[in-house]
Amino acid sequence: GESVGLHLPTLSVQEGDNSIINCAYSNSASDYFIWYKQESGKGPQFIIDIRSNMDKRQGQRVTVLLNKTVKHLSLQIAATQPGDSAVYFCASHPYGQNFVFGPGTRLSVLP
């Protein structure tokens, strides 16, 4: 079955630097991916999504890159701010099946 993992459970970056959070998935039939942000005491919040027919999608200060060849997904946050401190996790969606979620990376922004 599908499994989703992240390369690092924690990541610390200086305020103003760019952050890169990685995710690997196992099912090549996954056709839709989402990044979620979860702040302490809150539920996961949708950040950005990407479909398998794309390799890059940009939002406000965030970019998601998809490499289907190696089944790898990344979230880039530009000019990281203290409010970006949270747990980030990816979810992959094989068509017609339920989402599979990764374990999450805790991003800490240092002053």
Next chain:
Amino acid sequence: ETGVTQTPRHLVMGMTNKKSLKCEQHLGHNAMYWYKQSAKKPLELMFVYNFKEQTENNSVPSRFSPECPNSSHLFLHLHTLQPEDSALYLCASSQDQGGFNTDTQYFGPGTRLTVL
């Protein structure tokens, strides 16, 4: 706010208690989900309802009993839980389940459950 609300936000219960978690979505969605989130583990899907019909029971123990009276409300009834059931229980909704373009799930804030 995502349009998905959950009550209570915190719950402490003994192993012999009966309690219920409530979820309500104001997004006009047709699918609703219960997830369990334990520390340092990925989200675990428990139940899925699509158009009020249960479409998924992910081998959840019978001490957890879901109820979906309509597409906007979802309950999780709890009975004789174990301490290892302590976790954050998240509700989510999506436009539909299993389709190509409508599956993005929006989550509520969760209920932090502690079983003593």
